[in-house]
Amino acid sequence: MAGVTGTSGGSGLDIRSIVEQLMKVERQPLLKMQRKEVDYQAKISAYATLLTSVSGLKSAITSLKNSTVGMTATSSDASYFTATASTSATAGSTTLQIGRLASAQSIYSVRFGSQTAAVADLSSVTSQKIKIQVGSGTEKEITIDSSKNTLNGVKDAINAAGAGLTASVVKETDKFVIDANNNTIKFNYNSITYTATLAASTYTGAELATEITSKMNAQAGAGTFTADYNSTSATKFTIKNNGPASADFLWGDTVTTAQQILGFSPISSTSVSSGATVTGQGTVDGTYKLTLTSTSTGTNNRITIKVDEDNLGYSEAGSEIDKLGLSVLAFNPTYNSTTGATTGGTKNLEQSTAGLDAKMKANGIELFRSSNTITDVVTGVTINLVKADANYDTTPTNLTLTVAVDSSSLSAKLTSMVSGYNTAMNAINSLKGNKVQRGVLNGDSTLLTLSDTLQRITTNVYGTSTTVNKLATIGVTHDKKGVLSFDSSKLSSLYSSNASDVTTMVNSFASSLDSTLSTYVNTAIPTRQDGYKQSLKSVQLSEENLNRNLSLKEKALLNKFIKLDDLLNRLQGTSNYLQQQMSKLGKIFGGK
Template identity: 25%
Template sequence: MAISSPGVGSGLDVNNIISQLVALERKPIQQLQSQKTIAQTRLSQWGQIKSALSTLQDAANALRSPSLWNSRTASVSGAGVTATASAGTTAGSFTVSVTQLASEQKLSTNATYGTGALGWSGKLSITKGEWSGGSFTPGSAPTVDVTIAAGDKLSDIASKINAAGAGVTATVVNTGSGLRLAIRSNTTGEANGFSIRAYDSSNNEITNGTGLGGLTYATGITNGMNGSLATDAQLSIDGVAVSSASNTVNAVPGITLTLTGTNTTPAVVTVDNDTKAIRGAIETFQKAYNDLNTLLRNATRADTTGKGDNGPLVGDQTAQTIQRALRNVVGATGPGGLAFSRLSDIGLQVARDGSLTLNATKLDAALSNLSDLRTFFDDTSAGIATQVRDITSRLTAFDGAVETRRNGLQKTLARQDESIARLENRVARTEAMLRAQYTRLDSTLAGLNGLSTYVSQQLAQWNKQG
């Protein structure tokens, strides 16, 4: 009978023996896996460094952007208006007096109606235009007809008006004692008013305000609706009268005024350089540099305690070169002939650990001289932001130092994977060979043990007979 379990025939712990022998064979694999883990950690570290370099590059580019240095802010002292300023707008101030806001035409029916079908058939003709002194002048837009059926309820009529694209919006309002139809123009301004005429199913105009005529508002008829007409905004800017169909006014180049109400005391609008945005860009640059500096410092740290707590890139010449290059550029001199020549002159001082600290007082002083500050950062050859952009661009380029190191590590990982796969195959073959050998040994020893037992039994029998 064949032996089915290793060691049964020999009495040896074959599985344990084979496991130990295979474990010895796997030692090189374990070493490679350990090396692979180190390489993966380094590759991840270089990925983080590349990302941090890109962030610093973006921050440097932001300090070179014309839109940053041309940015303006508008502040308002007083009521009735808010303001925004476009980039490049001339700095200065002016007053704004608001006597009337722009409004849309609003109408509602004089009569109230029930919730059921109204029994009217015909059409409503809605025309956009301008009211003046009780007379209406049609605008350039064509008249829009809305067909009304006898089975329509007031809500159906409102839906049809809204779907017609006539430039007005209809709403049904429940007053508690009945329904009224309210209609308003979609845009403000005197030129954006509207008239409504009603016609019966024979196309005869209804002029007495009855039936479908209860939804009319036009000259020469009995109106079934009343309300307020559209108005233009009336204001003055530094005493100059301005009329606007909208409450958003662009009468001053680069300035958008939003009228919020009338005022009795003129509001003062002041336009100035947006130093808050510039300060924010400088602080973003500081943070991006400090994050990268911390990342590189931790990655290249050498343990001095003897515990082996080194950074993943300790001794890496490329990482150390990047550290030195970046520290050199933040300590470099900017363009000549300016009120400041180094980052420390505008309040960004290099600390002992290589990070940048901010002196708010110095930065405030620098922000009062935007012309020099802009040149200090964005000069095309010697600007500090230009220098940082150039070095980060070189480092993160396809053939730059960072990508070279990443590509090298990726190739190392690929080779290690190939080596591990080959060794795994060899270990599998070795284990199979050992199991075959021990199976044969088991069979041989089992046979010998059987023979030994037989001989012992025969000898014992002979001794009894003697």
């Protein structure tokens, strides 16, 4: 490109301007392609908007499909019971009387002095077992070894077994509670057997130590024993033998019941020579109980616990029910059929709440159910019992369960449909445009057909009834501008007397429109959108090819005009030389 300076060559020819003018002509097809690209992109975006709005309407229509007659259940007093109705319920009323709520059985252990107190006597075996069953559920066997042999450890092992009950350790108080179940200490002194019986009360550690001293000395003689409790460091009970003879504390005897609250393990006995002291094996800092509660209510979900202390099976006799060691958890009682109170059998745990069935009357018929959620008294209705009537056996309160048709669910769905319809029509009208401004999809056949289909929904006939066959009969109408509205009061009024025909008509409408919209959502709109996407790709490829060709053509034109400029420049030089020579010749010949 020698000889070209700026936009002009050495000959004075404006090469850049000439090439640009020529390229404007060459770029005309490219401008047409770019206009097509913008148009295709606008249509793709428009169809995306249309698809979103129509999909929203279809979702609302789909929820209307397969509608059933809505029912509602009402309680005359929700403080006693609440109720819900399914579509299978029948309108009507039922008189209820509630005598008792179903309850889950809850039981608790003897009192322990610590969460870490040993439960099982593992002095002669490495492990023992308990077997738990709730009602007729699967029996769960739990092994208690040294790693689990604390009140907390047993609790955790029971919960991990998944037997259908919940175990907890409850701290009753920071003091020590003594009652008829844990108030005796059997001991031998000077070859005589005594039983010290502690007074029922709630003690501090020091107070209980004083009580132990008093009651043991009342048996063996004043000054024979001194009990103590160190509340600042060891937090253990100690008993010192001050007498001249040796003593044996019979912690493993069934007569002794105070060993757990005092922190002494239920082994056979502890011998204490004259002047010596016996110390509790565990620290104690208050009163604790292991509680067990069935996770299900009713008489069929009562708890059974069997114990195997010798690893020879669950005999439910002898040491396995003697209330010593792990057998304090043995529980397999008989019950009073009316109150659910334990009456016999093995009951080493105490029952705090009986596992009982709910008791009620429905239209005068007495019924018993294991749960407070009752589904089989009134067809299609779930009754949730909340409170029992204290006067059930004398002057019971008559409660009324009323089941009636309910249009609220259908009303909500129709409201959603109307909203979805108006959103879709707003999008359609915007894309069609008007006389003032053409829309992006003005004249599009898919859009026009869809618009026509939606505008006819209030005039089409649906269902089989001759009177309830148009949306207008249930309050769905168009205004002059084509906006859909819904008057729920019309639906409610008609529904109360003719819910079946309303439901049939709505199902017919929803099924018909859902099928139509499915075609648009799944096929028609995506097909049109994909077509424009392919056209967009094609025109973009053509633009790339044309731009490449235009670039080559521009370079070629520049080269041609540069060469032309160079030629003109050389010709100009030759012309100037000839003129100079002619001038010289003229001077020569003119001089003669």
